Amino acid sequence: MAQSAADAIAEAGSAVALLRNAQVRPTVFPVTPEFTNWRSEQRSWRESVALLDQSHHMTDLFISGPDAMRLLSDVAVNSFAKFPVDSAKQFVAVNHEGYLIGDAILFHLEEDTFDLVGWHMVIDWLQYHGETGDYDVTFERDANSLVRQGNPKLYRYELQGPNALALMEQVTGASVPDTKFFGMATFQIAGREVRSLRHGMAGQPGFELFGPWEDGEAVRDALVEAGAAFDLVLVGSKAYSSANLESAWVPSPFPAIFSGEGTAEYLGWLPASRTGSLAGSFTSENVEDYYVTPYDLGYGRTVAFDHDFIGREALERIAAAPQRKKVTLVWHPSDVAAAVQSMFEPGIPAKYIEFPKARYGQHQVDRVLAHGADVGISHDCGYITNEHAFVSLASIDAEHAEPGTEVIVVWGEEPNSTKPAVERHRQVEIRATVEPAPYSAFARENYRRG
The missing domain is CATH 2.40.30.110 (Aminomethyltransferase beta-barrel domains)
Structure with missing residues (x-):
C-alpha cells in the first residue's frame, strides 16, 4: 500500500520539512521541450498562432451522477446558479479556514457530467470530499502522462494568437460562432467532432480543443496543414510553461491542506506522492505562513457568497479584512x-x-x-x-x-x-x-x- 501524506509528514517531522527537502524532481511537462527555440515559440502567440499540446501534463477528473452539481457547489467558492452544459469556469476551493486549496478548469460536458482539469491539488480535494461525503457520484481519474499507464483519455490542444480565429475557420470550413469567454462550441475537423473552449492563455484570442484520444492525431495533422498559411508555430514545453507569466495565472500556489479542520483525515487519504515540493527564500516552521487566500491571487471576482461551501464563514471574514x-x-x-x-x-x-x-x-x-x-x-x-x-x-x-x-x-x-x-x-x-x-x-x- 502506498504511503500516505500523513505518514510521510510524521516521518519527516513536519509538513515544511517534508516539502522543503522533497526528493522529487521539478515538474516536467512530458512533451517536446522545443520544436524550434522557446524565444520564437513565445513570440508566436503574440505575432501569429501557436499550437500547444496539453494532452499529457494535466489531470482529468470526470465527475458524474445525480449529486455531481451539489458536490461541486459544496466544495467551490464559485456560484453554480447558472452553469449550463457547454460552458466552463475556473473552479476555486478553500479549506475550512478560508485559505486556498487550488484552482482548475471545470467543464460541464453533459447533464450531470463534468470534467475538472488541471493540477492535482484541488482535484484531490474534490475527490476526497466526494468519496467520503454523502454524494451519489462516480469518479474517473485520468492522471497525467508521468504517472498514467497508457494513453490519455482525451487529446487537448491549444490554439492561441491573432491568427487563431482565421485558422479555425479555415480548418473547419465554417464561420466560428461568437462564443463568450469560457463558452464552448462543437466543430468538425478532419471528419472528427471536436469540442472547443473559448480561451485566452496569454491574453490572445484562442481555443482549447479536445476530444477522444484516438482522434487526436488526425485533428493535429489537419491543424498543422491548414496552419501553414497562417504562420502556425508548434510550441514545446519550455515556452508553454512560461505562458502563465503573461496572463498572470499562478499555477501552483501552496495548498492549505496541512492544518485545519478535517485535514488530518484528508492527509491520511492523500498519497504521499502528491504532497509536492516547496522552494524559495521564504522560510517558516509554521506551515500556515505559506497559505494564501483567493484574494491574494486575484480570485475575488470568483467568490460568490450565494451558497454554502467549505470555508464560507471564514472566507467572509477574510474578505472583510485588508487584502x-x-x-x-x-x-x-x-x-x-x-x-x-x-x-x-x-x-x-x-x-x-x-x-x-x-x-x-x-x-x-x-x-x-x-x-x-x-x-x-x-x-x-x-x-x-x-x-x-x-x-x-x-x-x-x-x-x-x-x-x-x-x-x-x-x-x-x-x-x-x-x-x-x-x-x-x-x-x-x-x-x-x-x-x-x-x-x-x-x-x-x-x-x-x-
Whole structure:
C-alpha cells in the first residue's frame, strides 16, 4: 500500500520539512521541450498562432451522477446558479479556514457530467470530499502522462494568437460562432467532432480543443496543414510553461491542506506522492505562513457568497479584512545579470536562474521586501520574450502594490535545502519594480473580453 501524506509528514517531522527537502524532481511537462527555440515559440502567440499540446501534463477528473452539481457547489467558492452544459469556469476551493486549496478548469460536458482539469491539488480535494461525503457520484481519474499507464483519455490542444480565429475557420470550413469567454462550441475537423473552449492563455484570442484520444492525431495533422498559411508555430514545453507569466495565472500556489479542520483525515487519504515540493527564500516552521487566500491571487471576482461551501464563514471574514494584491514584479536586468555572472566568479554563486521558467519546486515562495521588511511573496518567475523582461507574479500588501513601487525579491534558499534541483548557492537580493498583473497591456485589456 502506498504511503500516505500523513505518514510521510510524521516521518519527516513536519509538513515544511517534508516539502522543503522533497526528493522529487521539478515538474516536467512530458512533451517536446522545443520544436524550434522557446524565444520564437513565445513570440508566436503574440505575432501569429501557436499550437500547444496539453494532452499529457494535466489531470482529468470526470465527475458524474445525480449529486455531481451539489458536490461541486459544496466544495467551490464559485456560484453554480447558472452553469449550463457547454460552458466552463475556473473552479476555486478553500479549506475550512478560508485559505486556498487550488484552482482548475471545470467543464460541464453533459447533464450531470463534468470534467475538472488541471493540477492535482484541488482535484484531490474534490475527490476526497466526494468519496467520503454523502454524494451519489462516480469518479474517473485520468492522471497525467508521468504517472498514467497508457494513453490519455482525451487529446487537448491549444490554439492561441491573432491568427487563431482565421485558422479555425479555415480548418473547419465554417464561420466560428461568437462564443463568450469560457463558452464552448462543437466543430468538425478532419471528419472528427471536436469540442472547443473559448480561451485566452496569454491574453490572445484562442481555443482549447479536445476530444477522444484516438482522434487526436488526425485533428493535429489537419491543424498543422491548414496552419501553414497562417504562420502556425508548434510550441514545446519550455515556452508553454512560461505562458502563465503573461496572463498572470499562478499555477501552483501552496495548498492549505496541512492544518485545519478535517485535514488530518484528508492527509491520511492523500498519497504521499502528491504532497509536492516547496522552494524559495521564504522560510517558516509554521506551515500556515505559506497559505494564501483567493484574494491574494486575484480570485475575488470568483467568490460568490450565494451558497454554502467549505470555508464560507471564514472566507467572509477574510474578505472583510485588508487584502494583498496580485502584481507583476519586473526584475532589474542588471541584478539578474549579476546573479547569472556569479557562476563565472570565484566563490559560492547565486541560485541558478533557468530560462524561460526559473521555478525549482512545485510551490515557489520567495520573500518580497520593502525598506527591509517583508511585504509579500513572489510565486512563479521567468522570462517573457514579448516584453524583454524577467518577471515574477507576486502577492503583496496593498500599500506597496502601486505600479512603479520598488521592492526587493530575495532569490535562493538559506539554508540550502536538499531538493535535487538545489545546488550549493548563496542568497542574493534582486531589485524589482511593481507593475500590473497581467503585465502585458494586451492581456490586461483583452484576456476576458467577449
